[in-house]
Amino acid sequence: MRLLLSLSVLCLLLMLASILIGPAGAGIGESIRALWTGDDALGLVMREIRLPRAVLGAAVGASLGLSGAAMQGYLRNPLAEPGLIGVSASAALGAVIALQTGLATALALALPLSALTGAVIAVGLILLLAGPGGGSLGLILAGVAISAFAGALTSLVLNLSPNPFAAGEIVFWMMGSLADRSWLHVAIAAPIMAAGAALLWGSGRGLDALTLGEDGAASMGINLRALRLRVVLGVAAMVGAATAVAGAIGFVGLVVPHLLRGAVGGRPGRLLAASALGGAALVLAADIAVRVVMPGRDLKLGVVMALIGAPVFLQLIWRQRRGL
């Protein structure tokens, strides 16, 4: 409980920092006043540019952290991360198809739903190829194949677009960014994220039981089929909605559960809530970093996350190798 409280406080502080940092360069008191009362340019900046960006950053981070923790709990493998095993890449493919076919223009919710469909296919394939409790090798190989295929198809769709700017956006879909996002993006992602969170929230007891193995969990009265459906749909909804509006941001679901696992006594059920808060804090911090380090250059979030995440990933592989 104390862990969740301190993570919440950290998130709030980072959100405050996120809405106070930006190229407009106004004072702190002035900015906060403008957030409530300002009808002028600063009010517009605070309410329509900075606030949606901070809210979206927290929501995307929470989604990625939570889905990472859920996947790792279900597969009983700390390497299972939506970005690494191709779920984010497939969600990006779904989003790009919805945008380029005009589906997203006709119906705003088609964007996250199409990304969700892409993510469901990827999660389904991963479970089929790697299997619960399966080895890391199968998981990572399946992930490499799905990532490469989805990435190539995303590039193809964007290259075929009659809009010359689209081809330049391959980087965004692979690396992710929160620059210039608005309340519209929050509005289309939030309902899908909420549905995913509700599904995953209820899976905590099942994931805890699963640490005893499938037979053990079944003997405790856990319906494994229902649990699998919850995890697949929940992860796909959260990753799909996050990717549809912010691109594929990797490593969040790897780093956050890894850091927090010790603090929750290694229980996957308790790890869910902690990872959601931790993920929100990490993405908010990374989004502040891209604005402070290279202002005005739209440094991609995925770059910062890879710098933090790749060493953690390598260390996990090293530890697993020694354990074999």
Next chain:
Amino acid sequence: MVKIAAALLIALASAAVAAPQRVVSMNLCTDQLAMLIAAPGQLVSVSWLAADPSVSVMADKAADFPLNHGAAEELFLDAPDLVLAGTYSTGPATDMLRRLGIRVETLPPANSVSDIRHGITDMGALLDQPERAARVLAQFDADLAAIRPGQARLAATYAANGFTTGPESLSGDAMSRAGLVLLADRLGLAGGQIALEQLVMAAPELLVTGSRYSTPSRAESVLDHPAFTAIPTTRRTVPDRDWICGLPAIAGTIADLSE
């Protein structure tokens, strides 16, 4: 017989040096300048972009010409005696054509109205049509002289990826000549990317946007951002084709902006 053939060859060769007879253009901007100045029949092909109305102001006229795609092979098969290219267009193709012994001339992009005047004269010299070029130039100067700059208003262009025009560009020069004060100048920027926040805070009196493509892109989505649409300002659209290339038609754009 051999003597006659030799004499004919020499005559043809000297004519080629004097005035190119088969000119191929492979760059949107040289396409349009060449169409304005070349004598009938002198220009045998222009690039496919010249026929695309979203980037070319002379798409109708370009439809009369065979179109090329700037590949060395197809240009060589046209048997040109002069190939016109932009300074920064398809380097490998122009290198290949030069190796094959074809005369390739490049024209730099125009970054100002005075660059356009030089471009017209240079094109006239390359095509050996100085009188035709002089007529185009005289009309351009007359159009420019007729422009009455409007009141000095703070103005900015805003385009995909948050790009805004700086002073060292054709669109910047055109806006200055229309009497507008460039936001990039006011902020001490050379142009390029500017954050939406900065644009909102600077509150320009006139916002100029360009063409939009029918399929969406994230680069252009900044132009749909609620904060961008909420900026209290006068808005105008200038199609990209009007100032991609340095053409005398820019006088009309300047006149429109000065109103």
